[in-house]
Amino acid sequence: MTTAPSTFYDDNAPALAALYTHVEEADLKAVRAALEAHPQWLAVPLFGLASQGTLLHLAARHGCLEIVDYLVKKGLDTGVLDGSHGTPLVDAAGAGHLATVRWLLDNGAAVDGDCRGILTPLIAAAVGGHSEVAELLVQHGADLDRLHLRFNQTARDTALVWGHAALAEWLAEQGGHCAQEQMDYTRVRGSGIFEHIFERVGFVLTPCPSQRLCGQDIDLRTALVGNGRAHKLLFTLGVHLSQPRIELMVALPYDWPLNQAAITSDLPCAFPAQLLWRAAQVRLEGEAIHEGWLAEREDERFHDLPWPEGVDAMVAVDYRFPPATEGATEGEVTLLLLVPMGYPRAGRPTPEKLADWAGKKRTASWKTVAIKA
Numbered sequence: 001m002t003t004a005p006s007t008f009y010d011d012n013a014p015a016l017a018a019l020y021t022h023v024e025e026a027d028l029k030a031v032r033a034a035l036e037a038h039p040q041w042l043a044v045p046l047f048g049l050a051s052q053g054t055l056l057h058l059a060a061r062h063g064c065l066e067i068v069d070y071l072v073k074k075g076l077d078t079g080v081l082d083g084s085h086g087t088p089l090v091d092a093a094g095a096g097h098l099a100t101v102r103w104l105l106d107n108g109a110a111v112d113g114d115c116r117g118i119l120t121p122l123i124a125a126a127v128g129g130h131s132e133v134a135e136l137l138v139q140h141g142a143d144l145d146r147l148h149l150r151f152n153q154t155a156r157d158t159a160l161v162w163g164h165a166a167l168a169e170w171l172a173e174q175g176g177h178c179a180q181e182q183m184d185y186t187r188v189r190g191s192g193i194f195e196h197i198f199e200r201v202g203f204v205l206t207p208c209p210s211q212r213l214c215g216q217d218i219d220l221r222t223a224l225v226g227n228g229r230a231h232k233l234l235f236t237l238g239v240h241l242s243q244p245r246i247e248l249m250v251a252l253p254y255d256w257p258l259n260q261a262a263i264t265s266d267l268p269c270a271f272p273a274q275l276l277w278r279a280a281q282v283r284l285e286g287e288a289i290h291e292g293w294l295a296e297r298e299d300e301r302f303h304d305l306p307w308p309e310g311v312d313a314m315v316a317v318d319y320r321f322p323p324a325t326e327g328a329t330e331g332e333v334t335l336l337l338l339v340p341m342g343y344p345r346a347g348r349p350t351p352e353k354l355a356d357w358a359g360k361k362r363t364a365s366w367k368t369v370a371i372k373a
Contacts, residue, residue: 008040009048016044023055026064035074042074051083053091060088060104063097068104078109085116093133094124101133111140115261116269118149126155126171129164134171144176145207149255152205152228154179177206190237193247193333197223200321201233209260211277214284216241220273222258230254231366234272235335239280245333246289248276249319251370268306272371275305275314275338289336291318292351292358308371314338315354317361319369337361339369 009016015034019041022030035042046052056076059067068088072078079087089109092100101121105111112120122142125133134155138144145154153161156176159168180203188194198204202224210219218238225231235249250272252258263273275295282301283289293316295302319337339361343349349357361369 007048008044012038012041012044016041019055020046020058023058023064023067024062026062026067028064028066028070031067032070039074042071042076049083053082053086053088054080056080056088057082057086057091060097060100061091061095063092063095063100065097065100065103068100072107078104078107079114081114084118085114086118087113087121089113089121090117090119090124093121093130093137094128096125096128096130096133098130098132098136101136105136105140111137111142112146112259112261115259115265115267116257118255120146120155122146122155123148123153123158126158126164126167127162129159129162129167131164131167131170134167138171138174143259143261144171144174145179146259147179147205147207149257152179152224152232152254154206179205179207181206190240190247190333193235193237193240193335194221196321196335197233197235202226202228207258209258209263209273213277213281216284218277218280218284220258220263220276224254225251225366228254231370232256234258234276236276236280239283240333242284244288246283247333247335248279248283248289248316249335249337250276250314251337251339251366253370253373256371256373266306268308271306271308275302278302278305279314279338289316290334291316291336292354293336294348294354295338296348308340310342311340311371312343313341313348315341315358315361317358317369320362337369340371 019034046058054076056071059071081087089104090113092104122134122137147154154177156168156171157178159171194204205222208219208221210217216238218236221235221237223233225233232252232254233249234252236247240247252272257269262269279295295314297307297312316336317339
């Protein structure tokens, strides 16, 4: 779908406002007449603002199933996005419109929405306590543990926050977790690493994507930095089982998508997870990784990754975490933070300049060492 000029809404505001009312009132005859007379209106974002979505979002939000069907037949895709990467299915689920949710799913809508979306249809249903909608989404394979991008909460967390205890219990019975479940660090693999990061960074979240590399399971875990409102830390777990013992980390903005669909996509949001797994494989295949080690954009081992604009390399830095409460120990495992670097016009810095740069990053702020959104 092409985007209409930004002035188009202003030039046609009264007529478009009337069209929106027809959609909300499920007046298919009036909607059809308006769009037959003005087919270009189909491409106009609501109120002229991309953030507001499309006519299909509006129809789904109001459960106007006949109009949803008509708009899709006219050319709007069931996966069309609003400015927050939200799909019409999110709107329908959030409003509890079971028939509309079922129709969208049966007509190709992705059950979890877009991988960059702030919330999923299941989380949207959990906000309103729409149990039948949640059940239908789970039957279609909804990700129970995908996180709300802003609040780092699962659907089960969301149901609890909004006072829907029965729905939260049902989600738990289906295998859904809370994002911040208490862990017994003495019983998990890499217990010392977990404790170290918990004490010096923040809470380690429950979701845990994994890949088997060189005969070892390499997990990716996420820790909230402080209160989780600015940054988070994505780190490997399992690389340390090979000598010399290291794990790898990347600092990210707090709302970076790290769900399974995002990290396995070819979108820029997949870069941190794919980089960590690729670097872990390099290490497990025998290459030493230490401070100053480079994963370069032009290196054939990393060239196919969806690199962020302006980043030529990720540089391993022996990052010094802020002081923690007494008793936290790093043990024998070195935690190396991969920090983004853009090369100067002359190209890769000399070893001396690279060492100086890495030394300065050891104690830099999270904002300085994080990949930019």
